[in-house]
């Protein structure tokens with residue numbers, strides 16, 4: 070099968086299946102998935118802000134005609150995957166129970182980004198949040214939370230086609246879910262898969278992300294829609310596992326040697342993976358490994374991790 074072009078908007082990836090890409094897949098620029106079957110439509114992840122969600126909805130209406138957008142799945146609680154729910158309020162909105170609980174906390178209310186920038190702990194984070202405030206438009210936004218949640222694997226049908234919702238968290242976040250459409254050979258992986266771009270691992274353990282990737286490979290999909298980046302085949306997912314294993318190995322060694330996470334960052338050799346965009350995100354992953362190895366250890370505060378990560382990122 071020819072590679073799916075990585076272009077903004079809806080791209081057909083299989084019969085009745087589409088990926089909505091947001092190149093270059095940087096911070097907050099997430100992909101969505103669409104399944105059109107029988108007389109209905111399923112959407113996986115609803116984009117980050119008002120203009121993007123509106124564009125997604127309008128493009129779906131164009132390919133789906135009069136079919137109803139009956140179901141939405143949010144793969145996890147990061148805003149770039151559910152803030153657009155406001156455009157799909159008439160649908161049943163599904164997520165894991167953990168993800169829904171995190172959304173309801175609304176820790177990072179997008180209406181307050183500019184304010185958060187003013188209160189940022191460091192200059193790099195201030196610039197980063199101001200960039201985000203310029204990038205995304207939340208005029209008229211309000212939170213629309215999932216209407217239904219689940220904690221174990223859930224099978225639904227969309228226009229007569231079976232769709233599996235498979236919880237795999239904690240991994241990227243505490244409530245990650247992947248969406249498998251067996252009859253079409255498609256997996257919508259959410260942020261379990263960053264394709265040829267450095268993954269963010271908010272929660273970990275990293276081994277759970279690797280396990281989720283291996284599970285995706287075992288489903289033998291023809292195409293995997295990543296959360297950020299282009300559509301992935303098997304080799305792209307194996308590369309991601311190699312990256313995570315490399316980071317884990319290095320961080321565990323430096324942990325055992327008594328180094329701080331910052332020292333582990335300074336000594337890591339990412340090899341070929343240094344060329345992936347946002348390579349400073351490795352600091353978050355290193356911290357996740359330290360937490361995994363000693364949960365009682367005082368963690369580096371989130372604001373400090375992010376200050377280091379974005380200080381070395383050109384977004």
Ligand SMILES: [Zn+2]
Nearest residue numbers: 099147149260
């Ligand atoms: Zn994301």
